[in-house]
Amino acid sequence: MKGKGARTPRMRVVTIPVGPFVMNCTLLRDEETGKGIVLDPGDEVETVARAVEREKIEVVALVGTHGHLDHVGRAAELKEAFGAPFLFHREDRWLLEHLGEQGRMFGLGALREASVDRWLEQGDRVEFGSISLDVIHAPGHSPGSICLLGEGRLFAGDVLFQGSVGRVDLWGGDGATLVRSIKERLFPVGDAVVVHPGHGPQTTIGEERRSNPFVGEGARGLGL
Ligand SMILES: [Zn+2]
Numbered sequence: 001m002k003g004k005g006a007r008t009p010r011m012r013v014v015t016i017p018v019g020p021f022v023m024n025c026t027l028l029r030d031e032e033t034g035k036g037i038v039l040d041p042g043d044e045v046e047t048v049a050r051a052v053e054r055e056k057i058e059v060v061a062l063v064g065t066h067g068h069l070d071h072v073g074r075a076a077e078l079k080e081a082f083g084a085p086f087l088f089h090r091e092d093r094w095l096l097e098h099l100g101e102q103g104r105m106f107g108l109g110a111l112r113e114a115s116v117d118r119w120l121e122q123g124d125r126v127e128f129g130s131i132s133l134d135v136i137h138a139p140g141h142s143p144g145s146i147c148l149l150g151e152g153r154l155f156a157g158d159v160l161f162q163g164s165v166g167r168v169d170l171w172g173g174d175g176a177t178l179v180r181s182i183k184e185r186l187f188p189v190g191d192a193v194v195v196h197p198g199h200g201p202q203t204t205i206g207e208e209r210r211s212n213p214f215v216g217e218g219a220r221g222l223g224l
């Protein structure tokens, strides 16, 4: 029986706010097979490892939405803990290579760069068990920012937030590119899609398309 309304979700989403930037590390689990991924292994190795155990997830990959320390600061440790490959977009490689500097800048000590096992590009898929998520390259907050789309959900990294958008004053940020990414690559996925941002509460594409003060209807842009 695959009646639409009665269907139980095939994918479990567990959000764990971690670290001083309260970044939403997200665990995704295919409920059929128990296979899953860790999205944005940014901080709190022990907390994330415990949650993976509690949720009975067989981690088959770690994915970084972009190269800022709050999202990939602990990718190296968590990759070792789970023995799973790390997936990332090539255009943020330079940020990953400067993770140590990012850590020192924010007073977070030495962060180790994780080696990348697979480079993700626009149109690629991230698969775990029976779940397949589409990779959307959405530059602007950083050159190699990606979002993952599937099962009626968009995992947006720092591209789009509830009532806001990613900052563009960090390394490699660009306002016009960010607005174009959101309008041309995120809004077309459909109003009903639930958005899980890298920080703060979830929202929907429709809500942001209508009322986001930076990119919604009637918005005046980023004021740049
Ligand atoms: Zn960021």
Ligand SMILES: [Zn+2]
Residues within 6 Å of the ligand: 021, 023, 068, 070, 071, 158, 198, 199
């Ligand atoms: Zn962030």
